[in-house]
Amino acid sequence: MAKKRVNVVTMGCSKNLVDSEVLLNQLEKGKFEVVHDSNETNFDAVFVNTCGFIHDAKQESIDMILDYAELKKRGEIKNLYVMGCLSERYQNELEKELPEVDKYFGKFDMKAMVTELKAAYYPEKIYERKITTPSHFAYLKISEGCNRSCSFCAIPKMTGRHKSRTIESLVMEAKYLAKNGVREILLIAQELSYYGIDIYGKSRLVDLVNAISEIEGIEWIRLHYLYPTKFPYDILPVMRENPKVCKYLDMPLQHIANPVLKNMLRHVTREETEKLITRIKDEVPGVILRTTMLVGFPGETEEDFEELKQFILDTKFERLGVFPYSNEEGTYAYNNFKDELSDEEKQERANEIMEVQQQISADLNQQKIGKKFKVIIDGQEGDFYVGRTEYDSPEVDGEVLINTDKTLKKGDFVHVEITGAEDYDLYGKVV
DSSP states (O other): OOOOEEEEEEOSOHHHHHHHHHHHHHHHHTTOEEEESOOOOOEEEEEEEEOOSSHHHHHHHHHHHHHHHHHHHTTSEEEEEEEEHHHHHHHHHHHHHOTTSSEEOOTTOHHHHHHHTTOOOOGGGTTOOOOOSOTTEEEEEOEEOOOOOOTTOOHHHHHOSOEEOOHHHHHHHHHHHHHTTOOEEEEESSOSTTTTHHHHSSOOHHHHHHHHHTSTTOOEEEEEOOOSTTOOTTHHHHHHHOTTEEEEEEOOOBOOOHHHHHHTTOOOOHHHHHHHHHHHHHHSTTOEEEEEEEESOTTOOHHHHHHHHHHHHHHOOSEEEEEEOOOOTTSHHHHHSOOOSOHHHHHHHHHHHHHHHHHHHHHHHHTTTTOEEEEEEEEEETTEEEEEETTOOTTTSOOEEEOOSSOOOTTOEEEEEEEEEOSSOEEEEEO
16 A cells, blocks of 8 residues: 655745654654655645745745645645644634635644644654755754744744753754764754743753764754843853854844834844944854844834944944845734835845845955865755855855865865855865
């Protein structure tokens, strides 16, 4: 008898991807044939793991549901299920608007999803995942939820308050990943700063990082999403002294003008932010900072925007992304501020910031020519092997393109001398 086939389609962030990987593994243990993000049809079931972050992401999720609803109507798939953040937040509305979906699940309904397909649920194996990233790196989600109350953000309404996983469970999962060939672990959460406070009474991020660094096979540990407010300074000596911890810090600042920061409920000032950046760079020589900015927030004046642009020019962040403000219902900003700028004006401001950042990145990359870096190989494209330095996270940062006669494998670490540079990517040779 042929195995039943299931496709899990992931929308949104790496945290959603981890959820999909857990579901895939549970179903595979239940004797299903499982695939991820397949463009094929003829599936017994399709799960669409949705994003509910901002308007564009929500629309992409809805469009994906509609595409699969059409396939179901044509008999090319049997059952359609929806899970994730959008479903968590808008389940009642979705059930009315899209009755073609067989069932909607929230973000934390793993057992219900597995048993819906009449498969056994294995809670003792919840730390095991079917890795969908290249096998040498994986995301490790250390907590759910968020205790921050940023006025623009709807995520806490979907994920609830911050809830840490235990150090023991995370080390068990990291060992499982290492055993399956993972060499780089990316620690993710809505924000890492709060890790452990809810279950241990104090931050335990340092203890977690140190414990993971002792696992054989893990060579790089990367930190994503540390907020500037109540920053855990004790992580800085670990980044400086532990060779397995990448000198890479992802810290979303969102803005720098004090009036905007105040209305965003970020609980930090420009002056405090600048002191924090100085301290990080002083305590961790050579550290690379990634940040994200949010433009077009209600009340952001031309002066506020110019202040942000000048701050970026002066600070010269190595990595920076930008979002135009999305007016999300149910948020403090939605209920208390008037969204006056048009979508076009917001996008123009975002484009202007990225033009500034593009030149900064190009200038910084030129300075790398002639220098040597340790690089992890992600794959091969045409004549080039594609890799990353410890200063580059997969999918969001630049790459190193290597032309060599040597045979390199995914997950190999090699030393590369930089021979050329573009705005975001580098060229190099193995040394």
